[in-house]
Structure formats: C-alpha cells, structure tokens
Amino acid sequence: MSRILFDLALADDAVRLSPYCWIVKFAMLHKGLSFETKPVGFADKSKYPDPAYGKVPVLVDNDEMVKDSPVITAWLDRKYPQNPLTATKAEKAAAEFYAAWVGSAFNSALAPMLMLRIANNVADEDKTYFRTTREARFGKSLEELAATPDAIEKAEAALKVLAAPLATHRYLGGGAPNLGDYIVFGSFMWARTVTLKELFQAPEPVAQWRERMLDLFDGYARGAKSADAA
Amino acid sequence: MSRILFDLALADDAVRLSPYCWIVKFAMLHKGLSFETKPVGFADKSKYPDPAYGKVPVLVDNDEMVKDSPVITAWLDRKYPQNPLTATKAEKAAAEFYAAWVGSAFNSALAPMLMLRIANNVADEDKTYFRTTREARFGKSLEELAATPDAIEKAEAALKVLAAPLATHRYLGGGAPNLGDYIVFGSFMWARTVTLKELFQAPEPVAQWRERMLDLFDGYARGAKSADAA
Secondary structure (H helix, E strand, C coil), X not given: CCEEEEEEECCCCCCECCHHHHHHHHHHHHCCCCCEEEEECCCCHHHCCCCCCCCCCEEEECCEEEECHHHHHHHHXXXXXXXXXXXXXXXXXXXXXXXXXXXXXXXXXXXXXXXXXXXXXXXXXXXHHHHHHHHHHHCCCHHHHHCCCCHHHHHHHHHHHHHXXXXXXXXXXXXCCCHHHHHHHHHHHHHHHHCCCCCCCXXXXXXXXXXXXXXXXXXXXXXXXXXXXX | CCEEEEEEECCCCCCECCHHHHHHHHHHHHCCCCCEEEEECCCCHHHCCCCCCCCCCEEEECCEEEECHHHHHHHHHHHCCCCCCCCCHHHHHHHHHHHHHHHHHHHHHHXXXXXXXXXXXXXXXXXXXXXXXXHHXXXXXXXXXXXXXXXXXXXXXXXXXXXXXXXXCCECCXXXXXXXXXHHHHHHHHHHHHCCXXXXXXXXXXXXXXXXXXXXXXXXXXXXXXXHHC
C-alpha cells in the first residue's frame, strides 16, 4: 500500500508552496487517508511521475496515477467515498466557483508579492527555469511584477468578499470545512510557506477562519515550514 | 391572506428593475408561494410600507413585515420550509459569498452601463432624487460614470468566473436552481429590465444558464418588461 503525492518544493525541500498541492493534501486529510509526500523542484521534470505532463500535484495511489487538483479531488471522492469533500451538487458547483474566483481575484493579487521571493528561494538548478517561465507568463520581469501597484488593495478587496460568508459561518462548508475551504485556503498556504510576514490585512472573520484552518488535522498546516524560517 | 412585495419601478411601473426585489420574487416562486407586487418609485418613501426604512424589497406577509433581501430569503425558509432555498449550511454560505461577489465584481461593472439609462427612465418625480443620490454615491456625475473605462471588460472578467461551475452544472444549485442562482441572476434582471441590448458578451455556459433562468416558473423573468421596450 502506498499513496504518494508529488509536492512542489523550494531549495529547502521541507518548504512546500504549491496551493494546488495543498488542496490535495487537505482533501486526503479530510478523508483520513494516510499519504507520503515527495518533494520535487520546478525544472527537472524527469523527477515527476509523468515527465511529459510536467506538472504537480500528481497523486500515485498504488498502481493509479491521477493528475491536477480538481481531477484528483473528484477522483478521491469516487475512490474513497467516506467524508465526501462536497455533500451536494450545489456544494460542488460552489467549490468550482471558489477555485475560479480565488485564481482570478486572489492569486493574481498575491503573485506580485510572492514571485520574486520564490525566485530567491528556489533550488539553484531551478533559478533560471523559474525566472524564465514566470517572466514569460506575466510578460514582465519579476522585479517589475513585484512593483505592481494596488496588489495589496486587490488582495484585500477579494478578502472582503470572503469575509461575507465567514462572518456567520465557521467555514465555507458551514459548521465543518469542505472542499471550498481547502481550495481557498491553498492560496493562503502559498503565501504562508513563502513568508510568515503578513502581506495583507485580513478582515477579522477571515483572520479567524485562517486560524481555524491552521488548527485542522492536529495543526498540519500550522506546522508547515516557510521559506523565511528556513 | 395577502402577500405583497413592494417592488421598485421606473416611470412605466410595469418595469421592475431592482436586483434585490428579483431575488425575493424568485425565492417565492421557488417555494410555490403566490404573491402580489406593488410598484414604488425611488423618491416618495411615504408609499413604502416603512417610510423610515426607506428601501425595498419589503415583504408584507399578512401581518408580518420583513425587509432586505437576505433577511427576507432567510425568513421565507423558516416560515415556509418547503423547497428550501439552500439545502445545507455550505450552500447557504455559498449564497452569501455569491451575494458579496456579485455586488463587488458584477454590479459595480454594470452600474456605469445602467445608471444613466435608469436616470432617463425613472418617473418625473424621481429624476432629481435619483440623480442626486447616485451622483453622491459614485462621487461623480452620471455622465462621467457612464464613461468609466473598462466596465465591459470588468463585467466579462466576472462572467468568466461564473462560467467555471456553469460549464459542468446546469445551475449553481446543481441540477436545479437554488438561492445562489437567484442572487446572481437578480443582477442579470437588473440589466435586462433596463435594456434588452446586450451590454456584454457572456461566455457560452453563462449565456445558456441565463436562458434556463429566463425559462423558470413558466418564463416569469422572460416576460418581464424592459425600459427600452416600454
């Protein structure tokens, strides 16, 4: 029996930054599944279970290989029906909405705050690859990206939306976390594993929810190493 | 037995534009509740059931008066438990998220496209009130507001997020609509009752969902009058 998640890491391979890998780790913890993680860097795809695919998260569960966080979480719910990640079709639709929203409204605001910090903390063999691919993606140097005006304001505007349900619910899942929480919190873990510095001001309901998320599963996420503590 | 929704109207009082009133109308249709609507304008609060409150929607259900769309929909679910508007606490949290999101990401993009059109179509006695209050709210003239750059791009960026769940679900509620659909679609009805002109390009999954929403309840929303058809 083996269940291995290939998990993106920095030069210190205890630092696991990928928000999408975090979603999968939370999904397995939610279901009470044991798993190992195997750190991989950015550049050397030969270390990935599917080099041609060239991305993580990839879960290798005994003889099955599953790729891409939304595919993996849906597969986990079929393969291990205990503790469903979403209880209704509407909850599943909401999780898909949260994923699209967090990408467009929050990750895009975090990227200018994080990318240069990440570039400074990837393994030596990843440095050129990371800078080249990210500068191509953003169409500017990482230094120009880091100077993006209004990134903090954009992040805080997104968090105001998130504060609305969290003002009256402990989790997006209601009384207990569901896939929606893990999807959104993955991005908070992206920020936290890169730096413990507070990059933005979270509204009180969001700050409290973040503490609850850090406490889940015996503080699994709270114990995660960050690059600036490395 | 009487159930009366006070419903914001333009000079042609068959044109009912308020997105928040639309949410309440859909919620009552969802539950199979009969109701009447009573048109009210913008300025003369003495026609409102609670002039001091001075806003709609207000629902007067026999001897009970309930105000504000989120309060009214929660009250409807307690008073008339049939066909719950949300089936789980996570669905309720999602509906609250959708409400905050649609306000910040979509209504704010629609406002520049709609406000001057609305000003030109309110009743004569509402013209000064409407312009004065809205210009104070936006901090600029309605003509300056109408010239906001990127309003269409902002609306279309929001609709890309909405397209994510609707690419694989018929409704935000899954196989059938729930409160989340009514909340988001209220804003589409705001646009549609002001003008039948296509103000933005909706991605295909959103365009198809809009058609399904217009067809609900024997085409209740499709039959709604718009100001430019008046």
